[in-house]
Amino acid sequence: MLLQTASLVCFKASLYPTVIPQICVSLRRLREIRNHATMVGPSGSLSPRASITHVIFDMDGLLLDTEKFYTEVQEIILARFNKTFDWSLKAKMMGKKAIEAAKVFVEETGISDSLSAEQFLVEREEMLKTLFPTSELMPGASRLIRHLHAKGVPICLATGTHRRHFELKTQRHGEVFSLMHHIVLGDDPEVKQGKPSPDVFLTAAKRFEGGPIDPLQILVFEDAPSGVLAAKNAGMHVVMVPDPRLDKSFNDTADQVLNTLLDFNPAEWGLPPFEDSGN
Numbered sequence: 001m002l003l004q005t006a007s008l009v010c011f012k013a014s015l016y017p018t019v020i021p022q023i024c025v026s027l028r029r030l031r032e033i034r035n036h037a038t039m040v041g042p043s044g045s046l047s048p049r050a051s052i053t054h055v056i057f058d059m060d061g062l063l064l065d066t067e068k069f070y071t072e073v074q075e076i077i078l079a080r081f082n083k084t085f086d087w088s089l090k091a092k093m094m095g096k097k098a099i100e101a102a103k104v105f106v107e108e109t110g111i112s113d114s115l116s117a118e119q120f121l122v123e124r125e126e127m128l129k130t131l132f133p134t135s136e137l138m139p140g141a142s143r144l145i146r147h148l149h150a151k152g153v154p155i156c157l158a159t160g161t162h163r164r165h166f167e168l169k170t171q172r173h174g175e176v177f178s179l180m181h182h183i184v185l186g187d188d189p190e191v192k193q194g195k196p197s198p199d200v201f202l203t204a205a206k207r208f209e210g211g212p213i214d215p216l217q218i219l220v221f222e223d224a225p226s227g228v229l230a231a232k233n234a235g236m237h238v239v240m241v242p243d244p245r246l247d248k249s250f251n252d253t254a255d256q257v258l259n260t261l262l263d264f265n266p267a268e269w270g271l272p273p274f275e276d277s278g279n
């Protein structure tokens with residue numbers, strides 16, 4: 001817990017360049033050790049990090065390769081103002097509800113006098129609606145969803161994306177998304193605030209059979225710093241699968257960081273192991 005709290009301080013402080021970097025570097029080192037550690041029980045057997053019974057998936061950037069569409073469109077819009085879109089701004093936008101991300105975009109780039117957040121969303125929408133239907137699943141997404149569903153582990157989706165975009169993004173993947181017990185979207189009336197508020201994950205935990213489920217029994221999969229923070233704010237465990245271009249300083253808050261879902265080992269979290277590759 002101490003490591004998590006300290007990491008959270010670093011994560012929050014990393015937004016303000018006043019923290020002493022060495023502290024965060026050594027915390028990062030501790031995190032790396034912990035990231036690959038699993039507890040060794042008295043009998044020498046590996047015991048899981050936690051006894052997970054339910055799983056919540058984020059969608060954009062985690063299950064679907066859609067973050068690149070947002071980046072592409074935002075680069076085009078910014079080019080008109082002779083500005084470039086970079087990953088430090090991306091890190092602040094991803095995972096958020098559309099209007100919240102839009103306000104960050106126009107204010108941080110200094111174009112809000114020429115383009116309001118609402119105007120930005122209308123312009124972005126026109127370009128995204130032709131890109132979203134081409135969305136592909138991320139590596140390992142289908143395999144993990146099908147495995148957990150086949151083993152009877154309750155799974156659901158909790159995304160910042162609103163219904164209209166959700167339909168466009170998932171229209172070629174209806175079968176795999178139909179395996180979700182329920183789906184909480186960014187425009188759900190119960191989701192008052194977007195990530196990093198815990199609303200979307202707490203709402204998702206409530207809608208499982210027998211909900212609300214104890215957050216400590218829930219494992220969240222996320223790609224974005226705001227989503228990881230939302231899961232921690234909800235008291236849940238979180239595996240982060242970040243884009244490799246995201247600054248590593250954003251990795252310190254997650255309980256585990258993976259390069260791809262293909263590297264996930266269910267048994268490490270008390271979940272049924274895969275048959276096909278021994279983990």
Ligand SMILES: O=P(O)(O)OC[C@@H](O)CO
Pocket residue numbers: 058059060061070093094095096097098158159160161224227
């Ligand atoms: O919560 P997710 O599914 O990542 O969606 C966020 C989306 O609004 C784009 O960043």
Ligand SMILES: [Mg+2]
Pocket residue numbers: 058059060061062094095222223224227
């Ligand atoms: Mg995401």
